[in-house]
Amino acid sequence: MTQRADIAIALRSGDVKVQRFTLDGSDSLEQHLGSVCEEVAKGVLSLIGESRLEGLLLGGGYGRGEGGVLATSTGDQPYNDLEFYVFVRGNRILAERKYRAALHSLGERLSVRAGLEVEFKVLTIKTLRRAEPSMFYHDLVVGHRRIIGGESLLSGCEHHRDPRRIPLHEATRLLMNRCSGLLFSAERLAREEFTSAESDFVGRNLAKAQLAIGDVVLTLHGKYHWSCRERRVRLGDLRRVAREEWLADMLQHHSAGVLFKLRPIRSRATREELAERHRSLVELSRQVWLWLEKTRLNEVFSDTAGYAFCGSDKCPQTKGLRNRLVNARAFGPFAAVKPGATRHPRQRLLHSLCLLLWEKNLLETPVLLRRVQRELGTKASDFRGLVAAYEKLWHRFN
DSSP states (O other), X not given: OOHHHHHHHHHHSXXXXXXXXXXXXXXXXXXXXXXXXXXXXXXXXXXXXXXXXXXXXXXXXXXXXXXXXXXXXXXXXXXXXXXXXXXXXXXXXXXXXXHHHHHHHHHHHHHHHHTSOEEXXXXXXXXXXXXXXXXXXXXXXXXXEEEESOTTTTTTOGGGSOGGGSOHHHHXXXXXXXXXXXXXXXXXXXXXXXXXXXXXXXXXXXXXXXHHHHHHHHHHTTOOOSOHHHHHHHHHHHHXXXXXXXXXXXXXXHHHXXXXXXXXOOOOOOHHHHHHHHHHHHHHHXXXXXXXHHHHHTOOOSSHHHHHHOOSOSOTTSOHHHHHHHHHHHHOGGGGSSTTTTXXXXXXXXXXXXXHXXXXXXXXXXXXXXXXXXXXXXXXXXXXXXXXXXXXXXXXXX
């Protein structure tokens, strides 16, 4: 059977016929997303060809059947990105170089038609089979929508299914990224002009952080699950046996995050309303951060400043020699021989985030300010400038 025949069968019968993109989106939204997937399948196949294409999966919320549904005056609209994973035969790096530009152009064209961002990532089955477990691979292998490819496409990838194998540094990375959203929100809340765009940005990032804090707790306990609804249930069960005093607060926030993920809204809340929610979430995230890192690194940190100044390696899963090369590429050849060159650059983000987000007297405390400036390689001395330097580094190593 050819790949073109596979597409016809996948899009008109079998799992895809009964599998939804959303929990409760309208029929027109479901049909629209199905039509986009059909165009994506045809476009990818024409670019790569049957002989090179092994499979095509839709990941993310829509691939798992929990995509966001935005209610508007004209009906239900999509909210999240469409994340497609293109599996090719041969060397992944060479294939990515060969197809990156063409897939990007295809994504741009289809994004206009879909009314949301269409993104592609090139993978090989061999890469996925050999890869260490991660939260990303767990979500992809366990929760996806198969557009092209047989049922055996992901055979040999079973090790990604066990949530107990997700390493704790994955939880730290998730929390770092969502707390970075809280940091970027703090900068917007401090702006002189606070527009509806700022309100929507802050509201969206608060919801992401609410969801992530609970997901981090589950990951540490080996209870993570691809479905946000099931994670909500598991957190409720965990609360009955765990002892952390902030669990009740965390569960309430996580429930709100799940609701936003499934039924997002465009925030029109005032600066003051969002600032109050932001303060509450920043404090909760601080407690969870110290709890997680204490467990992961087997060290006790008195506070976030103590964490930032502690000399222990915050990314022990990385290799010293490779880190020298990464630092040299990022900061110039002399960075490979400077103190700390054997530490991964993400450690700079972990330290800077702790000081920028949780140390209220940062700008008035010279030793803290100098530490952030050194970690970020910046001379900025105001909050907005420091956050801009952080964001630039974050885009490279998040």
